[in-house]
Amino acid sequence: ETGVTQSPTHLIKTRGQQVTLRCSSQSGHNTVSWYQQALGQGPQFIFQYYREEENGRGNFPPRFSGLQFPNYSSELNVNALELDDSALYLCASSLGAGPTNEKLFFGSGTQLSVL
Amino acid sequence: QQQVKQSPQSLIVQKGGISIINCAYENTAFDYFPWYQQFPGKGPALLIAIRPDVSEKKEGRFTISFNKSAKQFSLHIMDSQPGDSATYFCAARHGTNDYKLSFGAGTTVTVRA
Numbered sequence: 001e002t003g004v005t006q007s008p009t010h011l012i013k014t015r016g017q018q019v020t021l022r023c024s025s026q027s028g029h030n031t032v033s034w035y036q037q038a039l040g041q042g043p044q045f046i047f048q049y050y051r052e053e054e055n056g057r058g059n060f061p062p063r064f065s066g067l068q069f070p071n072y073s074s075e076l077n078v079n080a081l082e083l084d085d086s087a088l089y090l091c092a093s094s095l096g097a098g099p100t101n102e103k104l105f106f107g108s109g110t111q112l113s114v115l
Numbered sequence: 116q117q118q119v120k121q122s123p124q125s126l127i128v129q130k131g132g133i134s135i136i137n138c139a140y141e142n143t144a145f146d147y148f149p150w151y152q153q154f155p156g157k158g159p160a161l162l163i164a165i166r167p168d169v170s171e172k173k174e175g176r177f178t179i180s181f182n183k184s185a186k187q188f189s190l191h192i193m194d195s196q197p198g199d200s201a202t203y204f205c206a207a208r209h210g211t212n213d214y215k216l217s218f219g220a221g222t223t224v225t226v227r228a
Binding site for chain 1: 146158161164215
């Protein structure tokens, strides 16, 4: 086990609703990254937070937003849900940012289904 | 747009055999190449990683071969065991300000006893 915990494990929403996913990073880690993994695909980078600031963003629309708290836990918020948002959402924690940020430790993810 | 292309999509190997998974990339700004192993219902776990200035790295039964000029790298699983049955992802890190990982599409490995 990595020590990265995500909640909830499963979630069902309807199109147009909003959702908040939560992640507790591994002890001592100050960087959290979020990835979306569609069925049968590799994870896609959404964004990264380092010391409560967004520190990089992938090709996702603004309705995907996030927060990092002083204890380095994090939230991923998705507004106006679309059917294509159905996926496994993975949180990864790590130490530091930049070139030393190599070892990502993933949680087990939140499986989001949008109906 | 897949920045890291991975093949095959799936493979079956007998216990004790060798599993080989290949990946290719185009972006020369990539500076770190990890492999992740994912079991059903779990998140990916870092297996082994290599930097582009090294041609080979071995950890136990797992070996990465890296060909910088061809922009290709591969994972070899020696003496494959049923417990190795999982999905394997290659990835590449962007050596720029965001240092994000781009993942391949994954290879499902099944080891038959």
